[in-house]
Amino acid sequence: MGIDPGAGRWLKEAGPAGAVRIRSKMARAVELATVLGNDRVDQALGLAATAGRFADDDLLSILGHIADSKPADEVVRADEAHSVQNGTIGWQALGIRPDTPPTRTS
DSSP, X not given: OOOOXXXXXXXXXXXXXXXXXXXXXXXXXXXXXHHHOHHHHHHXXXXXXXXXXXXXXXXXXXXXXXXXXXOGGGOOOOSSSSOOSOOSGGGGGTTOOTTSOOOOOO
């Protein structure tokens, strides 16, 4: 039996990224695959490799995110229509002292 693509990508990226305890992390991935299924864990390993996430709990965190997330075709990507940027309405009061009454213009 060969290594699935996500696991292979994780292994290729982990060493150059300076990941430690690679053997124990892969053993944990095998344990998780027994419970959650090979496909799901392989997907999470591939995402971890792409994101450069090789810490102890990163795989478990990514698996939790996958379980809680919408399918890929329903994910909203940040763009001009769906921005996560805060608005600028709060800047209107910038420079105005709260104890100064508004000025009238005639």
